[in-house]
Amino acid sequence: MSKNLLVVEDSKPIASVIKQIAESLKYEVTVATSLAEVEQILQGDQQFFAATIDYSLPDADDGEAIQCVLSHGIPGVVLTGKMDEPTRQKILAQPVIDYIPKENSQAFLYLKRILHWQLTNSQNGILVVDDSASARNHIVELLKRRNFSVYVADNGKSALELLKQQKNIKLIITDLEMPTMDGIELTNEVRKIYNRDQLAIIGISGASNGIHSARFIKNGADDFLRKPFCPEEFYCRITQNIENLSNIEQIQKAANTDYLTDLPNRRSFFQAGEQHIAKYRDKQVPYALAVLDIDFFKKVNDTYGHEAGDHILKVMALYLRKHMRGSLMARLGGEEFAMLFPGIDEDQLYNKLDDLRREIAVAQIAYEDNHIPFTISIGVNFNGEGTLAQQLNQADVALYSAKENGRNQVAIVGGEE
Structure with missing residues (x-):
């Protein structure tokens, strides 16, 4: 079933490129070239799965379209020609999927990746393990913007139980400092069951001691983030680890599947x-x-x-x-x-x-x-x-x-x- 994408862009050539990218991913595309047109479209009955939003429009040159789209519960990717730090901070202060500077053709390749994963992330479960409710909720909110299926646990033992129950978990994000079973112990236990081809682990810690990143990696983690982390870096690391697992899965499928009949070889x-x-x-x-x-x-x-x-x-x-x-x-x-x-x-x-x-x-x-x-x-x-x-x-x-x-x-x- 196709998903509806709202493309907010006043440049016809750029809107055309985004439309082609989205349609190649089986999106149904609606284009709006001004804030007034966006408002008119959103007053209708059409439901949108996601949106790409140009930061500057003829009747809204300071990002007003972003808030307009987000206020209707539509996840949005912001495209901007502005590269200054205040603009970046203003965009990131809002619950956007991501923002992409319009610098070169790589911007559109990155946009295609985001739109692809927005469609498929619901198949990927992510387990967030942290004894701090506020820290857990922050990570969960970031992940849900990207349409992941999210599970939570407040310690390592609870996480292992959830891992047995939920077979779609592809990634664990675990804090270091937790009661009952800490992040290092959890990582060790998980690696007794799942290898790196099956499940990725990202360790996180607010401790200033730099040794914790090495401890996590040496005990089987794939990556590490230090609190407080930048949402951009967070998304980049999540996407990179999920893509790595997907690539491995595709390689394994190609190695084990007959190319003509799609039966096992x-x-x-x-x-x-x-x-x-x-x-x-x-x-x-x-x-x-x-x-x-x-x-x-x-x-x-x-x-x-x-x-x-x-x-x-x-x-x-x-x-x-x-x-x-x-x-x-x-x-x-x-x-x-x-x-x-x-x-x-x-x-x-x-x-x-x-x-x-x-x-x-x-x-x-x-x-x-x-x-x-x-x-x-x-x-x-x-x-x-x-x-x-x-x-x-x-x-x-x-x-x-x-x-x-x-x-x-x-x-x-x-x-x-």
């Missing part, structure tokens, strides 16, 4: 599959490992082209998601897929896989001007022994049997004799 399947099988064995849960191959896939590529072949692979992934919910699925490579699923007996397993096979066999997949028929063969290892690789080899033996016996069928090894 072979590497990911082996890593997760070994863990799943160990759990099934410990709990004595029946499970099956299946290998699926598209019959005569080379003929599809030769007849209809490789792009058509890619389309068939994507469609195959959709069929797997439809029929094999609850299973671990992957594209092993080429036209070969794998599935690992628990809690099913041999008859149920056969029926489930044969339903998938039959539905595909009668389908004619539309691609451009063609309707492409294809079939699949499936080999299954039921309650296998040995490593995942060894069990896959056994499933491949069953798959070879299905191919040899005419394709378009399911063959099972293992299970009840």
